[in-house]
Amino acid sequence: MLSDKSSATVRATLPAVGAAIGDIAELFYTRLFAAHPALIRDLFNRGNQSAGLQKQALAGSIAAFATHLLAHPDTRPDVMLGRIAHKHASLGVTREQYAVVHEHLFAAIAEVLGEAVTPEVAEAWDEVYWLMANALIALEERLYAEQRVVAGDVWREWTVTGRAEETADCTTFRIAPADGAPAPAHRPGQYVSVQVELPDGARQIRQYSLITSPGSAVRAITVKRVHGPAAAGPDGEVSNHLHARVRTGDTLRVSAPYGDLVLADSAAPVLLASAGIGCTPMLSMLEHLADTGHAAPVTVLHADRSPADHPLRGDHRALTHKLADATARFWYEQDAEPGDGEGLMDLTAVPLAPGTRAYLCGPLPFMRAVREQLIARGLPAADIHYEVFGPDLWLASA
Known part of the structure; x- marks a missing residue:
């Protein structure tokens, strides 16, 4: 719950912050990656960054969270938070990384809005940020515990046991834990993250839905090759790598399964x-x-x-x-x-x-x-x- 003092300040400044949030997000990522280049190389999706999609998503989530706090002060936007938390968990995001984000996000806010960011304004938006961050941290730690993994270390080695070309641009990869242990449980509709090492040394991550049911003895993902202006570069670099280079017997780094779009246990149509x-x-x-x-x-x-x-x-x-x-x-x-x-x-x-x-x-x-x-x-x-x-x-x- 946002304090009364901060609520009044956020309400008064939300139009200005909302109007500038795109510029704030762009400067934030510029500052973040300059200070921590490993994040763009090994954690963030370079294709989404290149296309500006991650900037739009960040701007939308911050504005939506602040708006919800003002309109519904006694509740949280759990659907939005849950979707973000599942994605973060599949990447292995840690509690400590939220402090890094805070540092560069608030530096970007101060630079874009200038003198409008008084100590009172900074304090109010700081409260918004940590309400959102702490809610996500709690959700993510619960997700890690459910899968018995540690934040920052969600990966296991999996072996590609089969490969099938479904269409000209879609290939199915059958996978199994390389150590022979049982595959982790998943719910119908969930995805896994797949991390591959690219020719430039970057370890990029993408999410792919599991196409088999929890009761199946097989685990498989179907990957669509991404085309477009940057198909040979960031936009399609992981899908093209998987299509061109990964064969039966190869090893992939695969996360525990996550995702909030899951089939409800129900007798409903x-x-x-x-x-x-x-x-x-x-x-x-x-x-x-x-x-x-x-x-x-x-x-x-x-x-x-x-x-x-x-x-x-x-x-x-x-x-x-x-x-x-x-x-x-x-x-x-x-x-x-x-x-x-x-x-x-x-x-x-x-x-x-x-x-x-x-x-x-x-x-x-x-x-x-x-x-x-x-x-x-x-x-x-x-x-x-x-x-x-x-x-x-x-x-x-x-």
Whole structure:
């Protein structure tokens, strides 16, 4: 809870801080990486930094947290905090790193806002920062304890036991702990971080959803090769490395599983909507529903460029057919086959059972469009859950 004194100051200065938060975030990262170059080399995603995505996510989360403290002083934005904490835990973020962030963030605030940052203003925003930081630290320490790992050391060596080319740009890697010990438990929908050493010596980290259910003896991830202007550089450096260099028998450093988009243990009807590589967490959920004999209706929806671009398309259909009451419908922008939809996903004719819980994963515009359609159909917002690959820009773009 924010103190009354700080609440008044934050309320008065939030418009100015909010208007400048993008500049503050950019200067913060510049200062942080100048002082600690190992962070951009071995912890932060260089592609997201290059594209400015992490700056947008940081700005959105700080502004959203402060706004929530003012509007709902007796509660915390636990959904937002939980999503950040899971991502941090998968990277091994430590308590000590929050002090480093504080140092450079507040130096950036002072430099951007200048004389407007009086001691009173600095004290109020310091309180906001530590309320958010301490909440995240507590959540992350709990996540580490659940997986029996130590902050800063979440990694194990895993062996690639198989590799399959799913589409021209998507490859599945089957993996197993190199020491032969059991794989750590995960929940359907969670991801792992994978750390690889690149030719320049950087040890970059990316997150990939586990596509198999918790009950499966196999663990696997499906990686989409990232194209674009920087496909040979930061934007696609890890995915291209995995596609080009990692073969059966090779070793990867893999984190414990994390992620807050998980299938609830419930007998309620389920809707799984995805686009592109966003189908990967849905495959884990779908397999878990099949494994547990889920009897309520399950609606499986997917949108892609074409059937040839749809990763794990056969698994998508096969797992749906294992369920007692499930239907699958796919939409393609081109080369749609008989029975498939053409163009963008349209839920107008899709049956929606009462009490449905919906799970979405894919590009942000796709998830926004599907969420709007579901709400228009009467599904409560609280029953719609989503996963963003990369920095969560939902808040930043709201």
